[in-house]
Amino acid sequence: MSVVWCNGEIVDQLHLKSNERGLMLGDGIFETIAVRAGNPIWLPEHIQRMGDAAAELGIGFSSENIFDAVKAVLKHSQAEAEVLRITLTRGPTLRGLAAEGTTPSLIITLSSFDRSALQKSVRLATSAIRRNETAPSCRLKTLSYIDAIAAAREVSSRADDALMLNSKGHVASTTIGNIFLLKANVLSTPSTDQAILPGIARQKLIRGAAELGLIVEERAVEIKELHAADCVFVTNSLRLATPVSSLDGKACGTRDIGFIQGYYEQHSKGDAT
């Protein structure tokens, strides 16, 4: 079902030291990457983002090692649609939050991914947990995910995912994707200073907007704008674009985003590693 690679070899289970910081302190980063027929989608962009996060957090990083490991794992690809997760941690360290690591842990998993089971649309509900503009955990794809987990759990009885605001009360993102709204030919999305993770799928759409006849606004977005939009949708690397059917129980605009989904399909056919 799943191929697991940990620090140099394919394994059945993870074998880690007891002072592994990824486990003990959420001290690491990850990327999840769609794989189509053995080809990872937007791999260089994901590795670039991971490298930037590693540099900011002082975690040892070698893109060459990661590309090599991904290549080794993808030899075991066996389904049309899969998901590759690359996890890089600070590795084992001595005591002390600021302690340096010497040997980062690199863990890669390749799992099947049933695209046909993806939701056609999602209901969102606003979480009481805000995203924090000053926090690396909100800007970088780190292992410290508990706030998003708690937000997803908070709304799970009434919605498919949580809408998270930032500490100023502006729209940030869902727990797993970026938010866009469309009004006439203007595509608006929270800017990178709004406590969002700058998604790769987000970036692709922003760069492709002109080709789709859309003007992009990256800025602070108010929640009332979502209610007034022609449509609202969520983007991420695995699900691409998913319409939001309702927000806090109120139906959202129903303008069709097929042309955006089509753009993504066209631009996610897989790069060579």
Place this chain on the structure above:
Amino acid sequence: MSVVWCNGEIVDQLHLKSNERGLMLGDGIFETIAVRAGNPIWLPEHIQRMGDAAAELGIGFSSENIFDAVKAVLKHSQAEAEVLRITLTRGPTLRGLAAEGTTPSLIITLSSFDRSALQKSVRLATSAIRRNETAPSCRLKTLSYIDAIAAAREVSSRADDALMLNSKGHVASTTIGNIFLLKANVLSTPSTDQAILPGIARQKLIRGAAELGLIVEERAVEIKELHAADCVFVTNSLRLATPVSSLDGKACGTRDIGFIQGYYEQHSKGDAT
């Protein structure tokens, strides 16, 4: 040097499934507990706090299992001063942030702890990373520690630890302890709504204050109050009370906290498990 117990047995290394949420998403909680001559200090209070956090996060919890495991680990105690760390995660789950776990992972380590190497005082510097009043990661002792790690790293060249403010700009805590200030006979500390982890050592001091002739104020604390205090100190379960010698390069008040340190020594002689 270290005894490691993982899911029922003493081990050399941790053996974990590749979808272990503690590692993959910082989805778990922990406690660090001082051990003196084989006796864990304030163990029931730590287990109680862990149980409260587990309930809030929906992580399976059995205090009986944890007490039993701690007892098994403490049989291997061999130093006068040690530190016990109890880590409880959601365990392996299916994909999806809101996915339920069925088998939490319980990991306990017992390591030597050199009390003579503890700093006699600490220099603090204010971090640009704020603590978030709405975030479980700031109120509960979760594995999602990356923001505190980044804050500690941010100031490490000029201070021993970071002072973290909350999103309103009030004093919250350091990355590893609670902040107190003393002015005449008034002991002030940020209240639990200020994005702090409610420390066990903090609670002990608040409850013992009357005995020490002090009046306690739990409230919002301004940074300028720290500069104007008779003294400022940090509390945590391992280090007890440590004076702050300077904040952002300015010397802090030097009133002696020996009477508070003495109170802690007297009340941390170890409970029976």
